[in-house]
Amino acid sequence: MKSVRVGICGLGTVGGGTFNVLMRNADEIARRAGRPIVIEQVAMRRENPDCDTTGVKTTNDVFEVAHNPDVDVLVELIGGYEVARELVLTAIENGKHVVTANKALIAVHGNEIFQAAHEKGVIVAFEAAVAGGIPVIKSLREGLGANRIEWLAGIINGTGNYILTHMRDEGRAFEDVLAEAQALGYAEADPTFDVEGIDAAHKLTILASIAYGVPLQFDKAYTEGISRITFDDVEQADNLGYVIKHLGISKRTEAGFELRVHPALVPKECLLANVSGVKNAIEVMGDAVGPTIYYGAGAGAEPTASAVVADLLDVARDISTEHRYRVPYLAFSGIGESDNDLPILPMEEISTAYYLRLLAVDRPGVLARVATILSEQGISIEAIIQKEAIEGELVPIILLTHRTREKHMNEVIRQLESLADIAGSVTRIRVETLDEDA
Numbered sequence: 475m476k477s478v479r480v481g482i483c484g485l486g487t488v489g490g491g492t493f494n495v496l497m498r499n500a501d502e503i504a505r506r507a508g509r510p511i512v513i514e515q516v517a518m519r520r521e522n523p524d525c526d527t528t529g530v531k532t533t534n535d536v537f538e539v540a541h542n543p544d545v546d547v548l549v550e551l552i553g554g555y556e557v558a559r560e561l562v563l564t565a566i567e568n569g570k571h572v573v574t575a576n577k578a579l580i581a582v583h584g585n586e587i588f589q590a591a592h593e594k595g596v597i598v599a600f601e602a603a604v605a606g607g608i609p610v611i612k613s614l615r616e617g618l619g620a621n622r623i624e625w626l627a628g629i630i631n632g633t634g635n636y637i638l639t640h641m642r643d644e645g646r647a648f649e650d651v652l653a654e655a656q657a658l659g660y661a662e663a664d665p666t667f668d669v670e671g672i673d674a675a676h677k678l679t680i681l682a683s684i685a686y687g688v689p690l691q692f693d694k695a696y697t698e699g700i701s702r703i704t705f706d707d708v709e710q711a712d713n714l715g716y717v718i719k720h721l722g723i724s725k726r727t728e729a730g731f732e733l734r735v736h737p738a739l740v741p742k743e744c745l746l747a748n749v750s751g752v753k754n755a756i757e758v759m760g761d762a763v764g765p766t767i768y769y770g771a772g773a774g775a776e777p778t779a780s781a782v783v784a785d786l787l788d789v790a791r792d793i794s795t796e797h798r799y800r801v802p803y804l805a806f807s808g809i810g811e812s813d814n815d816l817p818i819l820p821m822e823e824i825s826t827a828y829y830l831r832l833l834a835v836d837r838p839g840v841l842a843r844v845a846t847i848l849s850e851q852g853i854s855i856e857a858i859i860q861k862e863a864i865e866g867e868l869v870p871i872i873l874l875t876h877r878t879r880e881k882h883m884n885e886v887i888r889q890l891e892s893l894a895d896i897a898g899s900v901t902r903i904r905v906e907t908l909d910e911d912a
């Protein structure tokens with residue numbers, strides 16, 4: 475049986491992991507694929523000390539791989555938007571299949587890439603792009619194919635979860651834990667993508683398209699990171715019975731789809747509250763199957779390589795299947811079309827409960843004024859904690875509200891921040907009781 479010849483572009487964390495897994499498990503992989511999967515060429519800027527490339531054809535020009543007639547599948551692991559886009563489109567133009575771990579590329583340029591691949595009849599596989607080694611794309615696209623997906627929610631950035639876990643468990647500083655996640659190879663080249671929620675929004679965009687059969691719409695995702703979470707918020711959440719997690723949430727409603735990434739208070743007994751460190755987990759609600767959950771390593775060299783190589787196995791098996799009989803790139807057939815033309819909802823229209831932390835001047839009547847502002851917007855309070863005042867200092871007030879529309883909460887915060895009794899800005903963290911919503 476003819477081998478499948480692979481060209482790896484980028485020999486960093488994921489490229490190095492992919493190289494090593496393909497080499498180490500070559501026999502096992504060949505038996506599973508029904509044919510050998512061999513590394514034909516590697517494009518890299520520098521050697522990876524974890525990889526022995528002796529005897530492998532190398533180049534420092536990734537486009538050489540895209541033009542190499544002996545390469546059947548180009549594996550894009552350089553990251554970033556523009557060069558990766560050009561590289562992938564060149565490979566497709568040359569009739570090569572593509573495997574990528576690049577969620578930024580798929581979320582932003584995916585519609586164009588899938589259209590080009592469709593015209594050429596080639597495969598573009600991207601399991602590693604969402605939640606690293608967890609086979610969530612395959613599960614959602616194929617395993618849950620019978621279902622109308624109602625919602626999905628998850629921890630889909632390993633670096634962010636690693637930071638929140640170590641801040642909470644060890645009281646360590648944000649910057650210190652971030653540096654550790656970078657050293658472990660978890661973070662993006664620009665770690666603001668991790669801590670400001672951009673990476674999670676890329677992944678959520680991809681998941682939502684596969685779940686609902688809508689085009690990729692990264693520009694409509696609401697994105698908020700974890701960089702403003704303080705240790706005090708972590709402690710207060712704990713006192714109230716919650717854990718702060720950075721979530722990606724997408725729900726189907728009658729008016730449209732929610733697509734939002736932000737920190738959230740999650741009840742301690744929820745499965746997602748117990749996902750620690752670099753682990754990711756995604757909960758998916760299907761109308762037939764009910765809730766399902768997918769859990770595992772969301773980042774790191776070999777966990778991510780596991781997904782890249784699984785995609786290569788699919789390519790090896792599907793290469794001889796006629797294009798129209800393959801599983802569609804985003805699960806639904808009809809590239810760039812959707813029979814579900816509901817919009818992505820603006821954030822003002824979403825509905826959830828809230829945690830608020832305000833710093834108040836210790837004066838009589840402050841709490842009453844705060845409560846009036848909330849009640850005027852039709853928002854009821856579930857819990858209130860006022861810490862003891864220390865003479866001359868501001869008093870932190872913590873509030874948990876019942877569910878309301880984001881636009882009403884925006885108005886509350888605007889009014890609270892304009893009160894003379896309230897200092898600085900109000901901290902708002904959304905509260906998500908996912909299992910209850912099910």
Ligand SMILES: NC(=O)C1=CN([C@@H]2O[C@H](COP(=O)(O)OP(=O)(O)OC[C@H]3O[C@@H](n4cnc5c(N)ncnc54)[C@H](O)[C@@H]3O)[C@@H](O)[C@H]2O)C=CC1
Binds near residue numbers: 519520575576602
């Ligand atoms: N690190 C992780 O745990 C995960 C990363 N990813 C994605 O995988 C991709 C790669 O990420 P990492 O391996 O972490 O990054 P990395 O920075 O460790 O590796 C990228 C490698 O590509 C090389 N490179 C970049 N441009 C190049 C060019 N024009 N020519 C030749 N080599 C070039 C760099 O020198 C570097 O060695 C990204 O899209 C990332 O978002 C996805 C899942 C997990």
Ligand SMILES: N[C@@H](CC=O)C(=O)O
Binds near residue numbers: 606634662773
């Ligand atoms: N930087 C990402 C890598 C995997 O996608 C993360 O931390 O999750």
Ligand code: NA
Binds near residue numbers: 608609610781
């Ligand atoms: Na995955």
